Amino acid sequence: xxxxxxTDIIAAVATAQGRAGIGIVRVSGKDLSHFATQLLGxxxxxxxxxxxxxxxxxxxxxxxxxxLFFPAPASYTGEDVLELHGHGGRVVLQMVLGRxxxxxxxxxxxxxxxRRAFLNEKLDLAQAEGVADLIEAATEAAARCALxxxxxxxxxxxxxxxxxLVELRALVEATLDFPExxxxxxxxxxxxxxxxxxxxxxxxALARGRAGSVLRNGLxxxxxxxxxxxxxxxxxxxxxxxxxxxxxxPGTTRDAVRQTxxxxxxxxxxxxxxxxxxxxxxxxxxxxARAWEAIEQADAMLMVVDAREGVTAADVAIVxxxxxxxRPVTIFNKIDLSGxxxxxxxxxxxxxxxxxAKTGEGIDGLREALLKLAGWQPEGGDVFMARERHxxxxxxxxxxxxxxxxxxxxxxxxxxxxxxxQKELGSITGEVTADDLLGQIFARFCVGK
Numbered sequence: 001x002x003x004x005x006x007t008d009i010i011a012a013v014a015t016a017q018g019r020a021g022i023g024i025v026r027v028s029g030k031d032l033s034h035f036a037t038q039l040l041g042x043x044x045x046x047x048x049x050x051x052x053x054x055x056x057x058x059x060x061x062x063x064x065x066x067x068l069f070f071p072a073p074a075s076y077t078g079e080d081v082l083e084l085h086g087h088g089g090r091v092v093l094q095m096v097l098g099r100x101x102x103x104x105x106x107x108x109x110x111x112x113x114x115r116r117a118f119l120n121e122k123l124d125l126a127q128a129e130g131v132a133d134l135i136e137a138a139t140e141a142a143a144r145c146a147l148x149x150x151x152x153x154x155x156x157x158x159x160x161x162x163x164x165l166v167e168l169r170a171l172v173e174a175t176l177d178f179p180e181x182x183x184x185x186x187x188x189x190x191x192x193x194x195x196x197x198x199x200x201x202x203x204x205a206l207a208r209g210r211a212g213s214v215l216r217n218g219l220x221x222x223x224x225x226x227x228x229x230x231x232x233x234x235x236x237x238x239x240x241x242x243x244x245x246x247x248x249x250p251g252t253t254r255d256a257v258r259q260t261x262x263x264x265x266x267x268x269x270x271x272x273x274x275x276x277x278x279x280x281x282x283x284x285x286x287x288x289a290r291a292w293e294a295i296e297q298a299d300a301m302l303m304v305v306d307a308r309e310g311v312t313a314a315d316v317a318i319v320x321x322x323x324x325x326x327r328p329v330t331i332f333n334k335i336d337l338s339g340x341x342x343x344x345x346x347x348x349x350x351x352x353x354x355x356x357a358k359t360g361e362g363i364d365g366l367r368e369a370l371l372k373l374a375g376w377q378p379e380g381g382d383v384f385m386a387r388e389r390h391x392x393x394x395x396x397x398x399x400x401x402x403x404x405x406x407x408x409x410x411x412x413x414x415x416x417x418x419x420x421x422q423k424e425l426g427s428i429t430g431e432v433t434a435d436d437l438l439g440q441i442f443a444r445f446c447v448g449k
């Protein structure tokens with residue numbers, strides 16, 4: 001991959017906008033020794049923090065700071081990298097950057113330093129995306145998860161799956177030159193065993209990736225149910241503050257109220273919606289329509305009912321309208337009035353949680369259920385910060401392996417499905433990647449990284 005992109009010298013401010021004690025201008029390119037000499041008066045020694053004066057075209061000082069020089073290939077990008085650590089004022093950083101541009105550098109695009117690191121094989125594509133995820137991490141759990149991807153744990157798992165696929169393909173391809181009746185039954189059984197193992201490990205990788213995706217994007221939870229069952233009170237209890245208006249008048253909530261809470265480092269995006277019922281009120285009807293839109297997009301739904309009445313025919317009608325993928329968690333609210341004991345019951349994929357949004361009794365059971373729905377594990381477990389494209393690729397791998405199992409007796413088709421699976425795995429780490437995909441990925445990075 002190296003050499004397939006521009007080798008211009010690029011430069012950018014690598015620290016966030018605004019005033020700070022320290023700001024950094026980063027430069028990357030081929031042979032920066034002369035560039036550094038023009039800017040600093042001399043090329044700093046390799047990998048040694050050196051005090052230096054950053055000078056303008058006439059030799060006048062622009063700033064006084066620290067220069068760090070990383071010669072290729074032992075640098076972040078695989079090229080020569082020069083970092084100028086100066087004072088963090090916006091004007092002075094722009095002056096230093098402007099001088100770099102005068103010396104022939106061009107302004108780096110979003111993610112261009114990391115893109116060069118990928119193209120120079122310092123990082124694979126999954127690790128490069130881990131860089132952006134680490135920067136954007138909103139919780140400690142998400143940061144730890146992103147760091148594992150950046151350090152190559154996710155890539156190592158994908159490469160191991162790829163290695164097993166190669167071995168299986170070699171076994172299958174070796175039989176293509178022989179008639180079916182001449183294939184050793186032991187070889188065929190070995191192929192089946194290897195395929196079964198691959199399918200199990202792919203399913204596990206997909207589950208770990210999905211759990212990491214929740215850490216990145218959050219679990220989208222909708223509070224739904226009939227009017228006046230305590231949805232808004234439950235949102236306020238979960239959030240720890242009065243976000244939604246609570247009255248005894250049915251239909252008070254007219255529009256969706258959104259709040260993100262954190263449970264053990266997992267972002268839970270909670271949406272309180274209008275009570276679901278037939279109405280002639282035009283404004284309330286709009287709120288109900290938006291409630292159904294929120295439900296369609298939800299990862300999980302909390303079906304709130306009044307514990308004194310239990311699940312009514314109207315509640316059943318709501319459940320029957322839900323998307324097939326969505327199984328509601330039934331919240332029996334107002335146990336302070338019904339006399340029920342607080343508890344959380346899990347039966348298969350069905351949850352029943354008895355609580356009081358007013359007093360807080362039983363709320364811990366709901367929190368535990370939400371964490372379980374999110375796939376949370378203590379200390380982040382062994383999940384990875386998977387992106388949507390990673391999950392889609394792993395799903396396609398699983399589908400190809402499933403088709404392979406169904407065509408095991410037809411060797412040519414079996415081999416083709418394995419080839420497709422390996423291609424999908426390669427797309428995750430960037431071994432097989434289109435340029436337009438690279439553009440989409442790195443365009444989302446911040447400038448300077």
